Amino acid sequence: MSGRLSSESGPSLIGGSGDLVEARSSRSLPVLLIPIGVVGAALALVPLWIGDSRVLMGVAVLGLAFACYAIGFNVIFGSTGQLFLCVGALAGIGGYGAAILADRVGLPITVSILVATLTATFTGGLLSFVAVRRSLGVIFTGIVTLIFTLSFDALLLGLSGLTGGDTGRLIDSGADTFLRDQIAPYYLMLALVLIFLLIHGLLQRSHIGWAFRALRDNEVAAELAGVDVARYRVYGALIGAAMLGLAGSTYAFTEGRLSPTTYGFGQVDVVVLVMLAFGGIGTLFGPIAGAVTFTIVDEILIEFGQLRQVAYGILIIVLFLRLPRGVIPTVASLWRRVRGRCLGFQVFR
């Protein structure tokens, strides 16, 4: 609908490349900062409502963590089309890595976070490099990264001395800092979200972003146009993995305890997929819309216990079947068409 060149074999799942954003890519920085600022301001007001409930604030912080994860995955999958089913695992390298470095090795928290993030970044880049080198298609990339996730999970359970195994471990480091407060961690995670949004936004406007769009739409054409597909794929993975590692490690310290379910496939990857499918894969604010919506939905569904899984299953099916471009982009384009017709002329893109 935007008249873009799209390859026939490209999955219809990756549709919106942020049409709203694309149209403005030639405009200046403030146009990016304003929406981010608005989102930031809106989210900053949340503690005014729920600030006195420790439980709800915890949920909110987790929601922001998921927003970060979703942005990271958006960069990897939405921007470069690599199906990385190891979102939780990469975040987990950040979380468990930082926790072990801080508690066991005694490194300061910021250093631990830095090292853990770098490890996650390197791992993500390595996975991408290998996938690209061996020309693994989307499916095999998905399978290999899924294998990585499962191996990471087995490792967590196996090295129980270090990781606390199935029950997990408490994190002593940072217990007496602002990280465990009720409100402060929220703003810390919010800062991360806004920074990630800014990075992604800038990326979309840069030549890297152009390369991303080119290689995602039609790999062969991109190569011919001089885009080193392999290199840009790895770049995308590095950036996304860095986001995941940073978010995972920061979140760990605010939470104070970890277990395999904090970063499990069913708890993180699936949820992020749903969030992004809802919000719009490849769009800038899709992750935010998805994270906010599903944090709320999840809270509502919490009384249903195990049946929540059923709800997620249905959601995955419905979202990927009916609205491959995401709820938000579909609604947005519908709105534009209605508005255009009302105003008596067609809005062309």
Next chain:
Amino acid sequence: MLEVTGFSAGYQGNDVVHEVAFHVDPGEAVMIIGSNGAGKTTLFRAMCGLLSPSSGQVLFEGDHITGLPAERIARLGMRFVSAERHLFPRMTVQENLLLGAYPGRPDPETMSVVLDLFPRLAERRRQHVGTMSGGEQQMLAVGRALMSKPRLLVLDEPSTGLAPLLAQATYEALGVLRQRGLTVLVAEQQVPLAMAFCDRGYVLENGFIRLEGTSEELAENPGIRSAYLGVGDGAMLDG
């Protein structure tokens, strides 16, 4: 037997073949000649159900088969031997031939006719297709199509990648089958071969049928002589 009218087909909304019309009568051997990229393969694929046509009509023995899927058309008595052959690489010659008779039961008489026609195949009955040469594979592709006793055999460039002797042998085998009542429609780049074998022909250029006539008429056309037979002073083909 086969009547194609106003037929257009292509990929992703762009037609490669435009408003093509031709016909094949029972017992005839008809050729569609044209250079690379003329649209012969697209035409045949769309006609035989591997591709959806954008417009037009195909009648086979009076029945509309336009747009039907390949697997249905294959059961109606019209068999297509595509340029890529599409044999089953890890199955034996024997198994490939047996499958040619699907869904009916393989007829031992037909099998022996095919093996008589292509003695090389009989020698390699238990050999896996993947290990055979191009010429042998081509023979097998034709043989497999014949197992169902089709009334019309459609071949897309059967001489591709074959040594001249083998190509000749293939056409000779087709000649034998013609005498037994088989109707043939063949697309060819190697025009002399096709001309020697066929009664009539059409010239396809850039997706349009430019010329038609008997083999003799076409052979005398100066445009064809220079474009496809390498004779004369390069006069352009009009039509």
Next chain:
Amino acid sequence: MANILDGLVLGLQFGLLATGLTLVYGLGGVLNLAYGQMAVTSAMMVTLAMDAGVPALPAAGIGLLGGGLLGLFLDQTILRPVYRLHDEPRVLLSLLLTLGVSFIVDGFLIWRYPLKALTLHIAGGAVEILGVPMRRGSLVASAITLITFAGLFVFLQRTTLGRAVRSVIEDEEGARLVGIYPDRMLRLILVLSGVLAALVAITRSMVTPVNTTSGLSITVFALIVTVVGGLGSVAGALLAGMILGIVSVVAADFIGSYISLIILLVAAAVTILIRPAGLLGVKE
């Protein structure tokens, strides 16, 4: 030695399990991530039937029938939109939709029958094989699996229908050109995969209980063996199953069960990286 034999028993089951998954992928380009849940659901049908008083053998029959019906159900409902796509988008969509199905089934089963498990007790003492006492359950399970494999090989190699199935795996367009309907073949194979999943669950329950939470791990193991054996190859599934079964048991015994799992996972990853076609798969 005991490990090798145990490994073989496990390996046979791995192989039969993977056969269902690999045939569906090889023939139809559909990756069924709800496979483990199909097995578990069938097992639950058997155990519920037995609870209701149905004797073991007919109950197992119900399970097999149920498995087949589940396969048919998938074909007729969830997979319909998948069939409109081809190649990579098809695999991707099938992966996502069946993942959704697996969540629905898992969520429901674990909620409704959290503690339920299928256990088939084979009466009789241990039997000695090559100096190692083997439980009768293991032996019966292995025998059934072997017979099933034999039946599969005969079907695929000697019957017209079986040959038609193989031909679609070999070259779908070629199969269409000889009048074979790929979607009918896929439907057949989906039903078959359901029956196989049920059969593996039933025979497995003769060795160790199969409970409602096993779904995911069954799918994972099936996927690993499928990848190593080669997509679309039954012989590959059997071979890979045997090798990985033995490796799994030996590694678990000498090093630990988590490491054993990691070894299998790494084996699958290495296969994808070095030889994506798998041991006996079709090289593109």
